[in-house]
Amino acid sequence: MAKSGSSVVVVGGGVTGLSAAWWLARSGVEVTVLEKGIVGFEASGRNGGGCTHYQSPLFHEEQRLWPQMDELLGYPTEHRSGRIVFQVDERKANFHEGLAMRIPAGYAWEVLDGKQVRERVPLAGDNAISGVQLHFGGHANPQRTSQAYAWAAQDHGARIRQHVAVRGFEMAGGRVSAVETSQGRFGCDALVIAAGPQTGQLAAMLGHHLPMAPARAEMIVTEPLPLMPMGGVDGHGLYGRQTLRGNLAYGGGPHEWYDDIALESPPPRPSGSVLRGLAKRVAELLPRAAHARVIRSWAGVIENTPDGRPVIERLSSPDNVTLATMSSVGFGLSPASGHAIRDLVVDGVCSFADLSKLSLARFAELSPDWRRELNWLPPETAAASQGASR
Amino acid sequence: MKLTLPAPDRFSIAGKTATPDERAEIVVIGAGPAGCAAAIEAAKAGAQVVLIDENPVAPGLIGMDVPLQYGGRATPAVQTPERLVERVLEANPALGEAFELGVDVRLSTYAWGAWVNGPGLRGLATGIIGLADETRSWTLGFDRLILATGARDLNLSFAGSDQPGVMGAQALHALIARYGAFAGRRLAILGTGSLALDAAELALAHGLEVAALVEAREAGVGDPARLAALAAQGVEIIAGHVPLAAEGGPDGVTGLVLANIAAPERHRHIDCDTVCLAIGAVPVIELFDVLGAKRTLVTERGGHVPVVGADGGTSLAEVFAAGDCTGLGSDAVEAGGAAARAALRSLGRPAEAELPRLVPPGPDALAYQLDWARALLSTGGPEVLACICEDVTRGELLAVQPPRYLGWSSNAIARRDLGTLAEDGPLDQDQIKRLTRACMGACQARRCREQVALMMALGAGVPAQSIPLAGYRAPVRPLPLSVLADADEPAAMAENWNVWFGIVTQWISYDDIGTEREAEQLRAGMPY
Numbered sequence: 001m002a003k004s005g006s007s008v009v010v011v012g013g014g015v016t017g018l019s020a021a022w023w024l025a026r027s028g029v030e031v032t033v034l035e036k037g038i039v040g041f042e043a044s045g046r047n048g049g050g051c052t053h054y055q056s057p058l059f060h061e062e063q064r065l066w067p068q069m070d071e072l073l074g075y076p077t078e079h080r081s082g083r084i085v086f087q088v089d090e091r092k093a094n095f096h097e098g099l100a101m102r103i104p105a106g107y108a109w110e111v112l113d114g115k116q117v118r119e120r121v122p123l124a125g126d127n128a129i130s131g132v133q134l135h136f137g138g139h140a141n142p143q144r145t146s147q148a149y150a151w152a153a154q155d156h157g158a159r160i161r162q163h164v165a166v167r168g169f170e171m172a173g174g175r176v177s178a179v180e181t182s183q184g185r186f187g188c189d190a191l192v193i194a195a196g197p198q199t200g201q202l203a204a205m206l207g208h209h210l211p212m213a214p215a216r217a218e219m220i221v222t223e224p225l226p227l228m229p230m231g232g233v234d235g236h237g238l239y240g241r242q243t244l245r246g247n248l249a250y251g252g253g254p255h256e257w258y259d260d261i262a263l264e265s266p267p268p269r270p271s272g273s274v275l276r277g278l279a280k281r282v283a284e285l286l287p288r289a290a291h292a293r294v295i296r297s298w299a300g301v302i303e304n305t306p307d308g309r310p311v312i313e314r315l316s317s318p319d320n321v322t323l324a325t326m327s328s329v330g331f332g333l334s335p336a337s338g339h340a341i342r343d344l345v346v347d348g349v350c351s352f353a354d355l356s357k358l359s360l361a362r363f364a365e366l367s368p369d370w371r372r373e374l375n376w377l378p379p380e381t382a383a384a385s386q387g388a389s390r
Numbered sequence: 391m392k393l394t395l396p397a398p399d400r401f402s403i404a405g406k407t408a409t410p411d412e413r414a415e416i417v418v419i420g421a422g423p424a425g426c427a428a429a430i431e432a433a434k435a436g437a438q439v440v441l442i443d444e445n446p447v448a449p450g451l452i453g454m455d456v457p458l459q460y461g462g463r464a465t466p467a468v469q470t471p472e473r474l475v476e477r478v479l480e481a482n483p484a485l486g487e488a489f490e491l492g493v494d495v496r497l498s499t500y501a502w503g504a505w506v507n508g509p510g511l512r513g514l515a516t517g518i519i520g521l522a523d524e525t526r527s528w529t530l531g532f533d534r535l536i537l538a539t540g541a542r543d544l545n546l547s548f549a550g551s552d553q554p555g556v557m558g559a560q561a562l563h564a565l566i567a568r569y570g571a572f573a574g575r576r577l578a579i580l581g582t583g584s585l586a587l588d589a590a591e592l593a594l595a596h597g598l599e600v601a602a603l604v605e606a607r608e609a610g611v612g613d614p615a616r617l618a619a620l621a622a623q624g625v626e627i628i629a630g631h632v633p634l635a636a637e638g639g640p641d642g643v644t645g646l647v648l649a650n651i652a653a654p655e656r657h658r659h660i661d662c663d664t665v666c667l668a669i670g671a672v673p674v675i676e677l678f679d680v681l682g683a684k685r686t687l688v689t690e691r692g693g694h695v696p697v698v699g700a701d702g703g704t705s706l707a708e709v710f711a712a713g714d715c716t717g718l719g720s721d722a723v724e725a726g727g728a729a730a731r732a733a734l735r736s737l738g739r740p741a742e743a744e745l746p747r748l749v750p751p752g753p754d755a756l757a758y759q760l761d762w763a764r765a766l767l768s769t770g771g772p773e774v775l776a777c778i779c780e781d782v783t784r785g786e787l788l789a790v791q792p793p794r795y796l797g798w799s800s801n802a803i804a805r806r807d808l809g810t811l812a813e814d815g816p817l818d819q820d821q822i823k824r825l826t827r828a829c830m831g832a833c834q835a836r837r838c839r840e841q842v843a844l845m846m847a848l849g850a851g852v853p854a855q856s857i858p859l860a861g862y863r864a865p866v867r868p869l870p871l872s873v874l875a876d877a878d879e880p881a882a883m884a885e886n887w888n889v890w891f892g893i894v895t896q897w898i899s900y901d902d903i904g905t906e907r908e909a910e911q912l913r914a915g916m917p918y
């Protein structure tokens with residue numbers, strides 16, 4: 001319903017909000033992104049860069065858009081097409097059978113034996129037993145992509161306001177008329193809330209229950225190695241890629257649930273506690289890279305809804321608000337999620353995919369005790385080591 | 391719409407953190423004067439103490455300028471670190487004393503990470519250090535941790551400074567005094583502050599030639615008496631100049647060309663085989679940052695330092711600190727003793743609360759470094775590398791250009807630079823790092839972190855103090871995957887390792903939601 005000339009405020013400068021802003025700005029909508037920190041500094045700039053989400057209703061649009069993104073944005077995303085996933089553990093030798101149930105028709109992929117894996121992945125070793133090569137999907141550089149959305153949105157007239165924390169909303173006539181922030185009030189005709197793990201807290205201020213739990217996940221990165229023909233290589237309990245510079249960047253393994261995180265300050269992101277488990281698996285997956293030096297680790301904080309599925313919804317009340325959380329797989333889908341949000345804001349309905357099954361309504365009957373029931377709880381701190389901060 | 395929920399989570403970190411391989415009451419990291427004093431004091435009080443130090447450092451790291459900027463001027467003696475151990479012990483009698491007192495001394499051992507329970511990290515049974523040697527890694531639990539990690543070199547680059555022969559003053563001290571393994575003969579030293587004077591005196595005392603001390607400011611900044619004494623020994627003090635280029639041959643530096651800052655077309659030439667950077671030293675705060683200890687910028691103590699009380703206590707109850715890592719200029723031995731006593735008291739052991747003397751503030755290190763950086767930029771221009779590992783020039787940094795290997799150019803990106811970025815909010819070094827790759831390299835930004843921040847301040851015309859520190863993260867030493875790999879992972883980790891959250895419902899195709907195919911996939915579980 002937001003027409004050209006009307007103004008949309010997007011809360012959250014992660015890939016979801018930034019892509020939405022870019023799509024809106026391209027449609028001639030006046031849009032302002034409010035980001036409490038720096039664009040792409042949370043999960044959006046800290047992820048594995050995977051762009052292969054065949055479970056999603058946005059999948060076809062994800063696949064259609066990525067190969068064009070550099071050109072559409074005018075800035076590099078480092079997107080590369082295709083993926084190889086392979087295994088080194090006998091118990092997972094037939095993992096492609098599980099994939100066969102899931103990959104939609106019309107997308108080409110092939111099963112590889114160990115030898116074929118070694119031919120295509122020079123860093124793989126004798127332990128490679130089976131793999132698949134997907135002739136779709138791919139990966140991109142999350143940090144470059146986040147900034148690319150922000151810059152491209154600006155090039156279309158969007159305003160990106162960093163270091164502006166949203167803390168409340170002003171209502172008028174049953175609609176949100178302004179956003180209250182650490183830097184004053186921003187009037188709006190329509191509002192998009194794409195604040196990652198904080199989306200639930202902000203939705204609650206509008207009387208909506210969007211259940212979510214934040215968690216921390218980690219990745220490690222090595223020094224650069226000679227480029228493999230394909231960078232999008234993972235498996236063995238890892239996700240990640242070889243960057244175009246040659247670094248191996250991989251994540252996977254245990255996450256740590258948080259109780260909650262602050263609305264206005266950055267979440268804590270300590271890293272390194274899963275580093276040795278990651279190093280072990282990267283060395284097992286790519287034995288010819290076992291000598292590579294690990295030069296950094298990092299952690300990102302991610303959103304998850306109870307069923308792990310997104311919510312992308314234009315609310316009926318207040319009816320000028322669109323909520324979007326991607327439930328921990330939002331980077332790859334961002335070209336498409338932004339498009340969907342743009343459609344919801346401007347036209348009230350997504351033009352290219354049915355999103356009805358992702359409605360908030362599905363959580364109406366959710367037990368209030370869901371986090372305990374799902375065991376989505378922070379580890380208990382051992383009494384002996386309560387490290388009281390002074 | 392019916393809600394399908396996944397099974398209870400068994401893939402989170404809860405219950406998967408292994409008990410540390412070893413345990414100690416007090417762990418001290420760093421066996422310089424501060425760390426040795428701390429270990430000795432703690433051992434005398436009867437505490438069980440482990441003292442960790444990375445020296446002698448493995449040749450591979452020395453070649454990468456980790457932890458100090460050795461600049462390819464180590465003799466072949468560093469190729470056999472085991473043979474240097476004796477030399478290291480000889481140079482540091484306090485280590486022997488610690489050993490005599492029953493301190494468990496571990497040399498050639500890297501502390502690559504340290505964690506205590508805190509925001510975002512719960513569930514540790516104890517504080518943990520990640521340790522490694524050349525072949526394996528392991529964990530050490532502690533009741534109290536004393537960090538005495540010293541200072542490292544500050545690098546400011548100029549043309550040709552990425553060749554052997556350009557090194558740091560800390561590395562010079564390490565190679566001469568600790569290893570007896572310095573390969574240079576004739577030095578030009580950059581800077582005239584106390585660090586430069588120390589370096590010059592050290593070199594002369596070891597029979598080396600010091601051709602000159604070079605100073606960007608208009609006159610020497612250090613103690614006039616010491617400067618005069620050096621001049622009397624034939625060391626030229628050349629003020630108002632900065633290096634324009636290091637000349638070199640197959641063995642690295644053969645000379646240094648200086649530019650007169652006031653008249654940059656006027657050059658001077660110095661014959662030397664080594665250029666020693668002694669403009670500043672950087673407190674080694676990596677582990678404080680990994681631990682999540684509070685830090686602050688104290689320019690008269692050398693830069694970013696942990697917030698430390700007079701007794702050496704940090705913002706974390708179980709972590710103490712002493713020596714150069716808390717800020718330059720303290721009496722390391724006194725501070726080490728005080729930190730140990732504070733740690734002992736916090737453990738309920740009797741120890742006097744005898745505090746070290748107050749440290750008088752030193753000169754404003756940041757202002758001095760900025761003067762150098764400004765002069766180097768104005769004389770050397772934009773082509774000089776700001777980040778060696780990632781091959782990023784000053785010009786590319788200031789223009790916020792994507793790395794050259796992407797082969798990317800567009801009008802849109804040409805319009806972007808530090809200035810346009812600054813319009814969107816205060817500049818952040820981590821953001822610049824992600825965009826230009828400056829500071830992303832294998833040296834873990836030891837050679838470029840400070841100069842990139844200085845260049846950013848100059849390029850955007852903002853105060854150097856306003857650039858936030860680019861954070862440090864584990865592993866704080868670049869160690870191989872095979873070394874860091876957990877060879878003896880707990881079963882709970884191995885059995886319940888998932889590629890992502892292991893939320894089965896997350897991966898079911900949208901079209902299948904609410905159909906029989908959904909049930910089928912739920913039964914089959916995660917594909918991988």
Ligand SMILES: Cc1cc2nc3c(=O)[nH]c(=O)nc-3n(C[C@H](O)[C@H](O)[C@H](O)COP(=O)(O)OP(=O)(O)OC[C@H]3O[C@@H](n4cnc5c(N)ncnc54)[C@H](O)[C@@H]3O)c2cc1C
Pocket residue numbers: 011012013014015016017018034035036037038039040041042043044045046047048049050051164165166167194195196197198217218219239251263264299300301302324325326327328329330331332333
């Ligand atoms: C280690 C890791 C690996 C991952 N791997 C992949 C992968 O390979 N592929 C993939 O598709 N996904 C991956 N993800 C998930 C993906 O990163 C996220 O789903 C995605 O980035 C979410 O984007 P977002 O914009 O919705 O949220 P975020 O990136 O969290 O952005 C939300 C923004 O809102 C801001 N904000 C919050 N509250 C406020 C407020 N009150 N006022 C103003 N601003 C506010 C935050 O500061 C933040 O910048 C991974 C995540 C992590 C952490």
Ligand SMILES: Cc1cc2nc3c(=O)[nH]c(=O)nc-3n(C[C@H](O)[C@H](O)[C@H](O)COP(=O)(O)OP(=O)(O)OC[C@H]3O[C@@H](n4cnc5c(N)ncnc54)[C@H](O)[C@@H]3O)c2cc1C
Pocket residue numbers: 419420421422423424425442443444445457499500501502538539540541559560561562563585588589592674677712713714715722866
């Ligand atoms: C040019 C020059 C001349 C000097 N001349 C003198 C002199 O004449 N007399 C004198 O007494 N001192 C001299 N010094 C030494 C200097 O004064 C002392 O180093 C200083 O007092 C600081 O001591 P410290 O214990 O804080 O740190 P340091 O002596 O720097 O010790 C810190 C130690 O911790 C180790 N370390 C850091 N991080 C890790 C990690 N993660 N894992 C394992 N190990 C780690 C370091 O490698 C180092 O060995 C000189 C130094 C220089 C640069």
